[in-house]
Amino acid sequence: MIRVSNLTKRYGNNAAVDGISFGIRKGEIVGFLGPNGAGKTTTMRILTSFLAPDEGTAVIAGFDVIKEPLELRKRIGYLPENAPLYLDMGVLDYLNFIAEIRDIPAGERGMRIKKIADLCALNKVLKKNAYELSKGYRQRLCLAQALIHNPDILILDEPTAGLDPNQIIEIRELIKEIGREKTVILSSHILSEVSATCGRVLIINEGKIVASGTPEELSNRATGKEKIYINLKGQREAIETRLRSMSEIASFRVIEENGGELLKYEIESNGDTNLNEALFHMTVDNRWVLTELRKEKASLEDVFLQLTIGEK
Amino acid sequence: MQNIIAIFKREFKGYFNSTIAYIFITVFLVLTGWLFFRSFFIINQADMRGFFAILPWIFLFFVPAITMRLWAEEKKLGTLEILMTLPVKDHEVIFGKFLASYAFLAVTILLSLPLPITILYLGTPDKGPIIGGYIGTLLMGGAFLAIGLFVSSLTENQIVAFIIAVIISFGLLIIGEQFVLFSVPNWLVPLFSYLGLGSHFSDIGRGVVDSRDIIYYLSVILFFIFLNMRTLEGRRW
Ligand SMILES: Nc1ncnc2c1ncn2[C@@H]1O[C@H](COP(=O)(O)OP(=O)(O)OP(=O)(O)O)[C@@H](O)[C@H]1O
Ligand SMILES: [Mg+2]
Numbered sequence: 001m002i003r004v005s006n007l008t009k010r011y012g013n014n015a016a017v018d019g020i021s022f023g024i025r026k027g028e029i030v031g032f033l034g035p036n037g038a039g040k041t042t043t044m045r046i047l048t049s050f051l052a053p054d055e056g057t058a059v060i061a062g063f064d065v066i067k068e069p070l071e072l073r074k075r076i077g078y079l080p081e082n083a084p085l086y087l088d089m090g091v092l093d094y095l096n097f098i099a100e101i102r103d104i105p106a107g108e109r110g111m112r113i114k115k116i117a118d119l120c121a122l123n124k125v126l127k128k129n130a131y132e133l134s135k136g137y138r139q140r141l142c143l144a145q146a147l148i149h150n151p152d153i154l155i156l157d158e159p160t161a162g163l164d165p166n167q168i169i170e171i172r173e174l175i176k177e178i179g180r181e182k183t184v185i186l187s188s189h190i191l192s193e194v195s196a197t198c199g200r201v202l203i204i205n206e207g208k209i210v211a212s213g214t215p216e217e218l219s220n221r222a223t224g225k226e227k228i229y230i231n232l233k234g235q236r237e238a239i240e241t242r243l244r245s246m247s248e249i250a251s252f253r254v255i256e257e258n259g260g261e262l263l264k265y266e267i268e269s270n271g272d273t274n275l276n277e278a279l280f281h282m283t284v285d286n287r288w289v290l291t292e293l294r295k296e297k298a299s300l301e302d303v304f305l306q307l308t309i310g311e312k
Numbered sequence: 313m314q315n316i317i318a319i320f321k322r323e324f325k326g327y328f329n330s331t332i333a334y335i336f337i338t339v340f341l342v343l344t345g346w347l348f349f350r351s352f353f354i355i356n357q358a359d360m361r362g363f364f365a366i367l368p369w370i371f372l373f374f375v376p377a378i379t380m381r382l383w384a385e386e387k388k389l390g391t392l393e394i395l396m397t398l399p400v401k402d403h404e405v406i407f408g409k410f411l412a413s414y415a416f417l418a419v420t421i422l423l424s425l426p427l428p429i430t431i432l433y434l435g436t437p438d439k440g441p442i443i444g445g446y447i448g449t450l451l452m453g454g455a456f457l458a459i460g461l462f463v464s465s466l467t468e469n470q471i472v473a474f475i476i477a478v479i480i481s482f483g484l485l486i487i488g489e490q491f492v493l494f495s496v497p498n499w500l501v502p503l504f505s506y507l508g509l510g511s512h513f514s515d516i517g518r519g520v521v522d523s524r525d526i527i528y529y530l531s532v533i534l535f536f537i538f539l540n541m542r543t544l545e546g547r548r549w
Contacts, residue, residue, distance in 0.1 A: 045393070048393075048397040049397060050393055050396055050397050050547075051547070070399045070400075070401065071399075073397055073398060073399040074399045076397070078393075078394065078397050080390060080393040080394060081390075082390060084389050084390030084391045084393060084394060085389070085391065086322075086326070086389070086391055087389065088326060088329040088330060089322075089326070089329070093325075097318060097321075097322050098398070100314070100318040101315055101318050101319075101398050101399070101400060102398070102399070103314075103399070142394075145394065
């Protein structure tokens with residue numbers, strides 16, 4: 001459905017998008033995850049033919065963003081960052097305007113608008129002006145604008161930014177509902193958001209895709225570096241000689257030392273080993289006292305942090 | 313065509329959604345009315361020469377105020393991103409906006425029609441210059457509008473758009489004025505006088521509508537619309 005290869009967009013010497021390639025199948029909900037300035041918005045602007053890439057190609061539903069932008073636009077619904085609206089326009093007027101440009105026949109416009117207003121819960125505000133709307137309703141109106149022509153593909157730039165928790169849940173549900181029959185790309189900084197709504201995540205940093213996969217795959221990948229925290233009573237040198245000798249351990253460090261007796265360690269494992277069992281046996285064999293053993297599985301958040309900040 | 317109409321309607325209604333539009337119209341009518349009646353009663357002239365002579369200078373400020381928002385506001389609000397990802401061609405959007413501002417200007421001018429009607433009622437003026445004056449006004453207004461529309465696409469700040477449009481229009485207006493023509497080298501005089509936005513207007517105002525004057529204004533309009541298309545493409549490349 002969406003085929004992107006080697007997409008690059010530069011601003012001066014800065015590559016906002018730097019050789020991105022990916023493919024998206026029909027019906028997928030894909031999340032772009034990345035810190036501020038990662039290049040999410042720029043990528044979406046290229047996909048919607050608002051910006052042209054400096055290099056690379058993007059083909060959506062069989063149409064090239066550069067060669068056939070008009071055909072492409074007919075099949076896409078786009079919610080830009082911050083849900084921009086003509087503030088001096090009435091809500092109904094606005095939807096009518098979009099419907100008209102979207103070539104919805106005059107006779108069907110009323111019905112279509114009604115359907116969309118129901119779907120996006122806009123009925124209460126249809127008679128208002130856009131400037132009177134709260135952030136949540138602006139977001140919905142802008143989403144309605146993106147949906148009115150029943151596009152196959154939806155591109156949503158931070159659809160839940162600036163909303164309160166209730167609204168976030170409502171919009172997420174709405175996206176999931178829409179996503180049953182459409183291909184959706186959304187962007188976010190919020191990890192829980194993409195893992196809650198998306199089947200697949202592309203982590204973008206500094207214009208590059210640094211990881212991709214399902215939310216589970218990504219957090220599994222990080223379990224290779226799982227961390228274990230232990231609190232021990234025993235002699236420090238003896239403990240550390242023993243820890244150094246264990247092949248399962250990649251690294252360890254003391255994080256707290258209590259009166260020379262109680263020691264707290266943070267231990268990083270080497271891979272998919274049963275490190276906590278090995279540690280338990282070690283303490284029993286040496287008659288050290290183990291007061292706590294806590295395993296911390298890396299979350300999507302850790303993957304994100306590792307990939308985006310950890311590299312520096 | 314349907315797209316041009318849709319954009320035209322939205323923009324045209326947009327003018328009347330803001331109170332500023334009504335203030336503009338009022339100021340324009342009061343100003344022109346005052347200038348007109350001053351010459352009418354004080355100099356006792358039953359024609360509109362004074363009115364049309366001053367009109368380019370009123371347009372100099374009035375028209376950029378009409379056009380300043382057309383692109384700048386879209387950029388500021390971010391709505392440009394939706395507009396330019398709708399299935400519309402660049403030139404459809406430009407013409408829709410241009411024609412909407414043209415229609416707004418035409419409405420304003422239409423509202424000044426009681427002036428010539430008063431004259432016709434009170435005296436027996438030569439009708440040629442009045443009709444010519446109004447045709448010239450529409451042509452010259454179109455040129456000012458095209459300049460203002462183009463300038464609005466260069467910035468997201470409406471005030472900046474206004475000021476730059478005034479400056480460019482001012483430049484094009486004065487190069488055709490007598491005092492400039494006196495001070496430039498002789499070989500430049502025909503060129504300057506041809507390019508001057510106001511010189512063709514006074515020609516038409518004498519009641520002779522020459523096709524060269526019409527071609528001049530249409531060229532200016534198309535030239536700035538062409539530049540506007542380039543700035544829109546520039547966003548994409
Ligand atoms: N019009 C522009 N001119 C110059 N640089 C730009 C422009 N637009 C974006 N950039 C730069 O490109 C980079 C990527 O920006 P982009 O808006 O795509 O990031 P983002 O991932 O959407 O960030 P955020 O999460 O803050 O929305 C940033 O470094 C930004 O400064
Ligand atoms: Mg962004």
